[in-house]
Amino acid sequence: MVYIFVGIAGFFGAILRYSIGLALFDESKLFPFATLMINLLGSFLLAFLTTVVFKRFLIPAPLKTAIGTGFVGSFTTFSTLSVESVKLFQSHHLLLGFVYVLVSLLGGLGMSRLGFRVRKEEETG
Known part of the structure; x- marks a missing residue:
């Protein structure tokens, strides 16, 4: 299931x-802003969900997996990051x-850390 x-x-x-x-992509732009923004947002989102939302609310394990692996996993994309990087180099x-x-x-790591910090601030605040 x-x-x-x-x-x-x-x-x-x-x-x-x-x-x-589609909303952020413009073929005339050289730098892949859309993928960068999506991956940074996804990094924050996964950390936030796992440290705040999943801890605060009683969410069944299959639903946690669906959200983390299914939704966030398909929302972000390492493969596009890789291809766009190679295209820039080529x-x-x-x-x-x-x-x-x-x-x-570094931005992905920073956004993940920010997502984790939200939880710590809630605990201390």
Whole structure:
């Protein structure tokens, strides 16, 4: 049954990702802002959900898996990050490629940390 929940949540995460990508994507722009924003938001969202929402509310384990793995997992995309990075490097935009990779990785870690900090601030505040 959990597979069905993951699939349904994954469907909605993928649709949301695609919709945001369409809204933010402009072929004339060289830098992949849409993927970067989606992945940074997803990093925060997963940390926030697992440390705040899933701790505060009694959510069944299959639903937690569906939301975390299905929805957030299909919303974010490491494969697109990889392909866009390689395209930047292949088109000799080395600086932009390195900036994209660094901001994606460090920004993702920072956004995850921010999601965890929300929980800590609630506990102390």
